[in-house]
Structure formats: C-alpha cells, structure tokens
Amino acid sequence: MAAGKSPKIELRGVKKRFGPKVVLDGIDLTLDAGSSLVIIGGSGTGKSVTIKCILGILTPDEGRIFVDGIDVTHARGRTRDAMLKKFGMLFQAAALFDSLPVWENVAFGLIQGRGVGRKKAREIAIEKLAKVGLGADVAQLSPAELSGGMQKRVGLARAIAADPEIIFFDEPTTGLDPIMADVINDLIVSTVKDLGVTTLSITHDMASARKISSRIAMLYAGKIIWDGPTSQIDQSGNPYVDQFIHGRAEGPIKMEVRR
C-alpha cells in the first residue's frame, strides 16, 4: 500500500456545533489500518455526529479529517465518491430501503454505486446474505417482513456487500435481545476478521464494546476524554470512564435532567 504509513482515518481538532449547542469541541482521533475502535459515550454526546462528519454527511465547523492521508473535510464530486467507496455502514435501525426487496438492499451499492449488472449483483447479494447466516429464501422478502435481528443482519450484509475497507457500526446491538445482540457481535467479529477491515463503532452497550473492539475511546462533553486498549478499560483511572462502564447514576457525569 502506498499510503501504508498514514493512518486509515485521522481527525484533527474537529469541531461542530448546532446553533448555540457545541456538540464536538475539538476531536482528535486516529485509526490505524486493521484496527477496531469503539467510541463510547452517553446519548447525545456527539458519537453519531462524529461518524457523519467523517462520511461528509455533516461538515465540521473547524478541524480536518483525513482518510488514507487525503484531506476529505470538504471533499466534493469525484474525490468524495472515491472516498465513500471505501466505506460501509451498519445503521442503528438498519435503515433498509423498504421499497426494495432484501436482495436489492444488499446489492444496492453494487448496482447503483458501481454499475454491476442486476443478475451478477443478485448472486453476490445471496452470497453475502449467507455470510451473515441468512438463506436465499430471505432474499425475495421485503424488509418489513423481517424481525429486528434479521434486519440488522441484512444491514450488515449490505455494509459488506461492496467489500469496503472501513466499516462503521452505529449502535449495532441497540434494540435487540441479549442473545441476538451477542449473535450480531459474533458476526461483526468474524466478518471483520475475514475481511481484514478497519472498523469504527459507536455504542453504549459495554458488553458489545468489549467484544468487538481492540481500542476504546470515550467521548464526553465534545472531547475524547480517554483512549486506550480495550484490555485496559477497567484500569483507566478515569472517574468518567469508570462511571460509564459500570453504569452508575452517581459520579462526575451529571445527566441533564430538565425541570
């Protein structure tokens, strides 16, 4: 790889605010190729905003974002298309296109984004569905006919369909029962291992975070307050991290409860 030296993704001093509310207040983060980072943090701390900034769905107010050493902060047109082709994403509620059958959902990026023929794309879709443990009989169904866990699997199949280099997981286990959550975690771990991709996940499910990550970063008040290997999360020595991973109501993090 020519860009082997530069990290896969790098964020430098990224700031984003909506009106008077500062959501990201100078985020610095690097992801090396092949690593699995999980960003943890409470609801509304800007985890999703971080991901949307990297994808260019939102534009940061300040700071720079690099993918493979290329500045993509304000990328448009072809640069942006080329950048987006490296990504796959699993959305929180799967975000499947309900107007299309399952196989077309999985094949969507191939057909629309890369101009693969429909017949070929269908074969690839069925192959990817098999990878997430779904049979060919599911391919013809509409997403509305599937359970939440199956929708997540289809979403995962869609995220890996075009062989991305980087996969984002947005709350992969939210809304699933504990067993299905673990099944999804296993699927994530095995697909990541098979494909050798770089992953960035956001979650507040600690069991999931421990399982699918090699590194954890905690986002609080718009900043990364802790960043280290997953194995050291219990010895972080950071009261914010401790409060979060043990899920205590008492501690330095005060939940904003409006009167």
Next chain:
Amino acid sequence: MNIFAPIGRVFLAFLAETGRLSLFTFSAVTHIVRAPIYWRMMWQQTLRIGYFSLPVVGLTAFFTGGALALQIYVGSNRFGVESVVPNIVVLGITRELGPVIAGLMVAGRVAAAIAAELGTMRVTEQIDALTTLSTNPMKYLVVPRLVASVITLPLLVLVADAIGVFGGYVVSTQSLGFNGATYIKNTVDFVTNGDVSSGVIKAAVFGFVIALMGCYNGFHSRGGAQGVGAATTNAVVSSSILILAANYFLTSVLFQR
C-alpha cells in the same frame, strides 16, 4: 420586553428558510444534467406522478367543465348571448382552470406523497444510507421526481383540457339544449394554440413547484412521525400557495396586453 426581538427572529428565520430553499433548488437543478442518471427511477416516478394522477385530474376536470358551462349559461342568458358558452368554456379551461385544477390536485396527491416518503426515509436514516452506498440522494431521489413531475404535468393538463371541455359539452348538450356539432365547431374554431400552450407552460412550472416542495420538505423533516406529518402538511400548503401565486404572475406575463 422588546417587541422588535420576536419580529426580527421571525424575519431571520424566514431569510434562513429562503436561503436553504434556494440552495436546495440550485443543487437539485444542477444535478439534473450530471451523471449518473437513474432512468429506472425516472420511469417509476413518471408512472406514479403522471399516470396514477389521471383519474383524479380527469374527474375534477370533468365536473369543473360542467359547472363552468352552467354558470356561463346563467350569466350569458341574461344578455341573450348563450352562444358564447363553448367559447368561454374552452378559454377558461385551457388558460386557467385546466392547469390550476390539475396543479392543485396533483399538489395534494403527489407533493404529500413525496414529502411523506422522503421524510420517512430521512428520519429512518435511509437517506444517509444512500450516501454510504455511493449513491447521491439528490440524484437518486430528487432529480427523478423533479424531472417526472415537470414532464408529466403538462401532459396531465392536456388531458384535463380535453376532459374539461368535454364536461362542458356534456352539460351544454344534455341539459342546456345546445347542438352538439355546433358546440364542437365553436370550440375548435375559437381556441388558439396560444391558449393551450400557455396552460402547458404553466403546468410545467407547477410540476416543478410540486416536486420541489415535496422533496424539500421531505428532505428537511425532523424528529419522527410528527416531523413527517408536519413536512407533508407544509409540502401541500406551500406548493398550493406557490401554484396560485405563480399562476397569477404567469398569467400577467403570458397575456400581456
């Protein structure tokens, strides 16, 4: 309390909204000519916006033409000039009522459907998902609807014109005692290309307004079911108002005397 503060706030919000809409329009229009073009989506939308609006537009045009004939008959009867009924019916339908009725009906049907569909896609992150699948939502969602609407609305108006005139014909011959052949001859002799084409031009503009307001409101809907509901309402209300306003300005430009 400073009474100017809320006035200023409303004014600033209005300016911001206008700016957002202008940027959205500019982006949508420039994406029309840039590859890739999603022909399949365009065809699908042409069917949904144009073909499936035919019954609604046809029925309203028929009854409007009929009511128009009745009213003109009542009015002209007082002066003993009932013979103008076919002339005024065809003029009224092709110049004003055809495009406006078709525009408003399609606004209710299509702008609402577009806003609800895209709004739901927005709040369920399906629009963001498009981006992550290397597909530009502007090109994939907005352009096909815009193009389909601009192309099909003029065609719908031509149909509405024909059915509206037919509605007037049915009422005039069946209950007002007109001779069928004379009625048709008067209609055909009187109507000019300018009457019909002015309505078609209006229709194209209305088509643009309908799809644009549907897409814009859908794209910017926030916060779940309530947000989608608000977007749908806004799409119908704003496109209806813009259609009537645009109709006035187009009439004053097209029929300058």
